[in-house]
Amino acid sequence: MIDARPLLEVKGLRMHFPISEGIMLRRQIGEVKAIDGVDFSLKRGETLGLVGESGCGKTTTGRCILQLEKPTAGEILYDGVDINSLSPGDRRALRRRIQVIFQDPYSSLNPRMKVGDIIGEPIHVHGLVPDAAKRVARVRELLSICGLDPGFADRYPHEMSGGQRQRVGIARALALEPEFIVCDEAVSALDVSIQAQVINLLEDLRERFGLTYLFIAHDLSVVRHLCQRVAVMYLGRIVELASCDELFDNPLHPYTRALLAAVPVPDPTIEAGRAFQPVRGEVPSPINPPGGCVFHPRCPVAVDGCRRTRPELRELRPGHWVACSEVS
Amino acid sequence: MPALLDVRDLHTEFRTGAGIVRAVDGVSYTVDAGETVAIVGESGSGKSVGAMSILRLIPDPPGRITKGEVLFGGRDLLRLSPQEMRAVRGGEIGMVFQEPMTSLNPVLTIGRQITETLEQHRGADRAAAERRAVELLGLVGISDPERRLKQYPHQLSGGMRQRVMIAVALTCEPRLIIADEPTTALDVTIQAQILELMANLTRRLNVALIIITHNLGVVARYAQRVNVMYAGRLVESGPAAEVYHDPRHPYTMALLRSVPRLDKPRQARLDPVEGQPPDLTRLDGGCAFRPRCRFAVEACAAARPALEAAGAAGHLSACFRRDEIATAAVAA
Numbered sequence: 314m315i316d317a318r319p320l321l322e323v324k325g326l327r328m329h330f331p332i333s334e335g336i337m338l339r340r341q342i343g344e345v346k347a348i349d350g351v352d353f354s355l356k357r358g359e360t361l362g363l364v365g366e367s368g369c370g371k372t373t374t375g376r377c378i379l380q381l382e383k384p385t386a387g388e389i390l391y392d393g394v395d396i397n398s399l400s401p402g403d404r405r406a407l408r409r410r411i412q413v414i415f416q417d418p419y420s421s422l423n424p425r426m427k428v429g430d431i432i433g434e435p436i437h438v439h440g441l442v443p444d445a446a447k448r449v450a451r452v453r454e455l456l457s458i459c460g461l462d463p464g465f466a467d468r469y470p471h472e473m474s475g476g477q478r479q480r481v482g483i484a485r486a487l488a489l490e491p492e493f494i495v496c497d498e499a500v501s502a503l504d505v506s507i508q509a510q511v512i513n514l515l516e517d518l519r520e521r522f523g524l525t526y527l528f529i530a531h532d533l534s535v536v537r538h539l540c541q542r543v544a545v546m547y548l549g550r551i552v553e554l555a556s557c558d559e560l561f562d563n564p565l566h567p568y569t570r571a572l573l574a575a576v577p578v579p580d581p582t583i584e585a586g587r588a589f590q591p592v593r594g595e596v597p598s599p600i601n602p603p604g605g606c607v608f609h610p611r612c613p614v615a616v617d618g619c620r621r622t623r624p625e626l627r628e629l630r631p632g633h634w635v636a637c638s639e640v641s
Numbered sequence: 642m643p644a645l646l647d648v649r650d651l652h653t654e655f656r657t658g659a660g661i662v663r664a665v666d667g668v669s670y671t672v673d674a675g676e677t678v679a680i681v682g683e684s685g686s687g688k689s690v691g692a693m694s695i696l697r698l699i700p701d702p703p704g705r706i707t708k709g710e711v712l713f714g715g716r717d718l719l720r721l722s723p724q725e726m727r728a729v730r731g732g733e734i735g736m737v738f739q740e741p742m743t744s745l746n747p748v749l750t751i752g753r754q755i756t757e758t759l760e761q762h763r764g765a766d767r768a769a770a771e772r773r774a775v776e777l778l779g780l781v782g783i784s785d786p787e788r789r790l791k792q793y794p795h796q797l798s799g800g801m802r803q804r805v806m807i808a809v810a811l812t813c814e815p816r817l818i819i820a821d822e823p824t825t826a827l828d829v830t831i832q833a834q835i836l837e838l839m840a841n842l843t844r845r846l847n848v849a850l851i852i853i854t855h856n857l858g859v860v861a862r863y864a865q866r867v868n869v870m871y872a873g874r875l876v877e878s879g880p881a882a883e884v885y886h887d888p889r890h891p892y893t894m895a896l897l898r899s900v901p902r903l904d905k906p907r908q909a910r911l912d913p914v915e916g917q918p919p920d921l922t923r924l925d926g927g928c929a930f931r932p933r934c935r936f937a938v939e940a941c942a943a944a945r946p947a948l949e950a951a952g953a954a955g956h957l958s959a960c961f962r963r964d965e966i967a968t969a970a971v972a973a
Contacts, residue, residue: 366828504683509913538901575833577858
């Protein structure tokens with residue numbers, strides 16, 4: 314059930330990485346504005362999709378929430394508390410409640426550890442189940458929750474297929490009984506036939522454990538299937554945010570429209586009848602982003618003013634936010 | 642008119658610690674001049690190994706092409722000498738790979754990678770080769786080609802590098818380009834640009850294209866014909882519209898049903914292909930898809946079904962129940 318109170322609030326988030334030069338006298342010569350003012354919130358039980366192309370800041374946003382990066386500016390309130398003001402002890406307790414599922418099931422599992430140890434280690438570290446025998450039982454339970462044979466606990470990751478490994482990654486994320494999971498391209502590396510299995514598993518787990526997901530992905534059809542709301546990012550900013558149905562049925566920002574138009578659908582008849590003009594140009598460098606609206610050099614509807622003024626997110630319809638001065 | 646490329650009963654094996662893997666296990670298909678054929682399948686289905694076998698780019702050991710013919714312009718590529726084969730690769734057949742960063746030479750300028758091809762294959766002199774390189778970069782939509790010629794691959798974005806790869810592939814006016822997941826590493830909007838570019842150029846220059854992909858949308862948009870591979874074999878082949886609208890192999894049906902789609906209302910739940918991909922070292926004599934198939938019957942365990950006519954002209958399926966499942970799909 315979706316609770317009205319936000320579980321997570323991100324306010325004015327900025328993450329600028331310094332670029333340095335020189336060996337002896339290192340000095341900063343610039344910065345990469347990976348995230349440049351991002352605001353959103355997530356209710357308990359909700360799934361928010363964060364979509365965009367490489368370098369748009371979606372993964373960095375997830376890493377800030379996971380406390381893997383310390384943001385340059387802005388606040389991240391989890392359950393009403395700013396996570397960057399926590400004491401080390403409280404921070405550790407919070408880490409238990411927020412977990413992550415990574416993209417690549419090959420590099421995110423330690424190849425020298427048995428699957429049972431990979432899943433059991435966080436339980437041990439956080440002292441959740443101090444008794445070793447009970448911990449083994451818990452690991453076996455987690456494996457079966459994730460659709461794997463409990464016997465996999467004695468295997469190594471290399472003995473498993475990509476889809477099975479990703480289930481191990483999910484079991485590890487669930488081991489600490491979290492409330493909130495950041496799924497960073499969690500199904501992108503999987504084969505088509507396996508992807509649907511893992512998507513169904515994520516949906517089942519959300520229902521069973523009342524989980525809240527931040528679902529970071531570039532595949533729009535997967536995001537549409539899984540999410541209740543979607544935020545579209547471009548060069549470190551959110552350019553459009555709306556409920557899933559609203560965003561896909563009625564996209565307003567020119568970038569969102571370009572993204573949707575770029576996805577070919579699996580139907581040759583529809584594709585044959587579709588006039589298609591891909592958006593021109595490439596994503597500019599976040600070191601030196603364009604002035605005004607960051608999308609203006611590629612935008613088909615840009616006017617002179619877009620070069621000068623950076624549009625803020627405006628609520629054009631209830632719950633539908635767009636950062637573009639040319640749409641209404 | 643004979644086909645431009647005629648692959649006949651191709652077999653490629655790899656010797657591994659776990660036993661012999663028949664990565665390509667008796668694959669036959671043709672590609673006509675100027676035609677775009679997509680090869681779809683999942684990791685390990687043999688789609689890339691099959692294409693690399695055409696070019697004889699299989700590392701030996703552990704790999705080996707054990708049987709078959711690859712007729713290209715009337716010659717069997719598998720019987721050519723290494724020198725003759727080098728003239729075919731990058732000459733009559735161009736290649737575009739998935740990761741443009743690893744397939745371009747990082748210590749050579751963009752210009753040199755194109756002029757080298759021209760000097761090797763055409764014996765062109767430096768000045769003529771450079772003129773042609775500028776022309777080619779312009780053709781693939783790279784602005785300011787004279788300046789770009791002097792740059793190195795790391796100075797270009799992923800999309801630009803893939804444009805350069807396409808320019809290299811086009812250098813010697815090939816009749817066929819083999820593109821192995823050419824846009825998988827690229828962002829959605831750049832993927833669309835690169836695919837449109839390839840489609841326009843192959844149409845304009847009448848170059849045939851084999852595009853290897855796992856993206857069913859890309860196939861629907863760009864391919865005239867589709868070959869679906871599973872466990873080293875072709876399981877279905879036919880005109881793209883036929884295969885998508887009237888699939889005759891349970892694997893193709895399941896694959897098409899399992900993807901979430903932007904052109905349809907949101908589903909309550911996805912309908913995945915159950916089970917795991919096959920372990921190629923442990924295949925038996927039956928149909929490899931049998932353990933995951935909802936139409937499997939006893940006969941499927943006894944023999945591997947051959948690719949035979951199903952439905953409309955040119956549509957083939959390797960399923961014993963290829964005619965029944967069409968009716969089952971309509972009923973479902």
